[in-house]
Amino acid sequence: MLTLMIHRNENYCITTTLVFFSFDAKILRIINKNLVILDKTGFYPRGGGQEPDFGYIGAHKVDDVTKIKDKVLHHVIGTFEQKEGDVVNCVVEKDRRLSITKNHTATHIINHASKSVLGSWVWQNSAYKDETYARLDITHHSALSRVEMQEIERKANDIIRSNLPVLINFYPRGVAEQNYSFRIYQGGVVPSNDVRIVNIGGLDIEACGGTHVFNTGELGLIKIIKTERIQDGVVRIEFVAGANALNRVQDQDDQIQYIVNKLGTNREKVLETFSKNMDDLDKSKKKIKSLLRSISIATVEQTIKDSIVLKSESNANRFLNCYFKIDEEFDDQFHLLVGQNSVERNPDLVYISIVIVESKSAKVIVFCGKNALKIMKANVLANHISKMLGGSGGGTPNFGQGGGTILENRQDLEEMLKKSLLEKLNDLNE
Numbered sequence: 001m002l003t004l005m006i007h008r009n010e011n012y013c014i015t016t017t018l019v020f021f022s023f024d025a026k027i028l029r030i031i032n033k034n035l036v037i038l039d040k041t042g043f044y045p046r047g048g049g050q051e052p053d054f055g056y057i058g059a060h061k062v063d064d065v066t067k068i069k070d071k072v073l074h075h076v077i078g079t080f081e082q083k084e085g086d087v088v089n090c091v092v093e094k095d096r097r098l099s100i101t102k103n104h105t106a107t108h109i110i111n112h113a114s115k116s117v118l119g120s121w122v123w124q125n126s127a128y129k130d131e132t133y134a135r136l137d138i139t140h141h142s143a144l145s146r147v148e149m150q151e152i153e154r155k156a157n158d159i160i161r162s163n164l165p166v167l168i169n170f171y172p173r174g175v176a177e178q179n180y181s182f183r184i185y186q187g188g189v190v191p192s193n194d195v196r197i198v199n200i201g202g203l204d205i206e207a208c209g210g211t212h213v214f215n216t217g218e219l220g221l222i223k224i225i226k227t228e229r230i231q232d233g234v235v236r237i238e239f240v241a242g243a244n245a246l247n248r249v250q251d252q253d254d255q256i257q258y259i260v261n262k263l264g265t266n267r268e269k270v271l272e273t274f275s276k277n278m279d280d281l282d283k284s285k286k287k288i289k290s291l292l293r294s295i296s297i298a299t300v301e302q303t304i305k306d307s308i309v310l311k312s313e314s315n316a317n318r319f320l321n322c323y324f325k326i327d328e329e330f331d332d333q334f335h336l337l338v339g340q341n342s343v344e345r346n347p348d349l350v351y352i353s354i355v356i357v358e359s360k361s362a363k364v365i366v367f368c369g370k371n372a373l374k375i376m377k378a379n380v381l382a383n384h385i386s387k388m389l390g391g392s393g394g395g396t397p398n399f400g401q402g403g404g405t406i407l408e409n410r411q412d413l414e415e416m417l418k419k420s421l422l423e424k425l426n427d428l429n430e
């Protein structure tokens with residue numbers, strides 16, 4: 001019940017499209033009403049880091065294809081209605097296959113380009129090729145610099161423009177190893193005695209079971225999206241090829257155009273205008289900071305005036321001054337300045353501010369003057385308030401902060417806090 005894989009012996013083939021992308025096959029077995037085994041298939045099953053083909057078996061959509069030993073299992077959506085022994089027409093989604101194929105050949109090219117730019121120690125650690133992008137993890141000691149990344153990209157595109165043939169041939173294992181060395185096993189050692197060798201213009205020669213273009217020129221363009229050091233000695237390179245690469249370049253171009261429009265400048269002056277805007281922003285931030293400092297000093301007196309006195313019912317000498325503010329206008333920097341200066345001016349003061357950020361979340365700031373903190377600790381109070389807002393807080397007895405995102409009952413907070421501060425005052429024994 002071996003499934004003959006009809007893509008294995010060839011590159012994908014534009015001229016014989018009908019043979020590969022549409023074919024008739026006999027249903028050998030149906031498992032669990034949604035896994036179909038055919039006598040032959042043009043569907044590429046997931047393997048070697050290459051994602052599977054999608055398409056149709058009869059009217060049934062194929063959304064996954066896997067290979068177990070010699071059998072290719074086609075997973076269909078819903079219940080498979082046809083019977084074992086039926087002959088069905090099968091269609092492989094061509095655009096998906098072509099995108100994956102280009103990304104696969106691009107992976108071999110990037111592997112070769114990385115080795116020539118970085119050094120002979122570069123080896124494929126793992127690879128993944130999907131419809132929209134591909135990634136290659138290589139062995140390399142450090143993260144790639146921008147210059148190295150661009151050099152690899154340049155080298156890969158040189159190979160594309162050289163229109164190199166991509167040849168696929170089978171060799172006995174010993175012959176393949178003797179002719180091409182163990183470098184053919186970039187994707188791991190192949191278990192069979194018959195080794196499928198993919199040879200890209202004599203530059204990159206690998207044992208590989210995946211689908212490939214005939215000629216590197218078919219890729220059109222390779223664009224590296226990003227590089228990242230993912231673990232000790234392994235660097236990940238993500239990239240796209242073909243129409244996906246052009247789309248990516250155009251998307252990035254759109255982003256630059258958006259910035260150009262927002263800055264009200266033109267393409268030639270975008271960097272200059274951007275730098276100037278950043279400098280202006282820095283200056284404005286400094287001005288605001290100094291303005292806030294002046295305002296906060298002036299605000300201290302008013303804060304102390306606006307604070308209320310909470311007295312213990314059992315001991316008239318035990319009291320706290322409490323200032324409470326929910327602020328949607330000034331930021332936490334302002335309240336840090338006002339709070340600190342206010343408790344220094346009035347050591348009996350408990351300063352509580354809840355700063356609302358973009359109507360979505362709240363920052364909690366609590367200061368306790370040196371007399372007040374004998375009764376109530378700022379960190380405890382900050383955590384208590386933050387919990388009411390669905391978050392948590394901490395800090396020191398003198399200064400606490402926290403935050404939360406549940407803002408619905410914020411108007412009731414003042415009353416609830418007054419109540420709990422009063423309870424605390426009454427509970428104290430002397």
Ligand SMILES: [Zn+2]
Nearest residue numbers: 187208209210
């Ligand atoms: Zn491969």
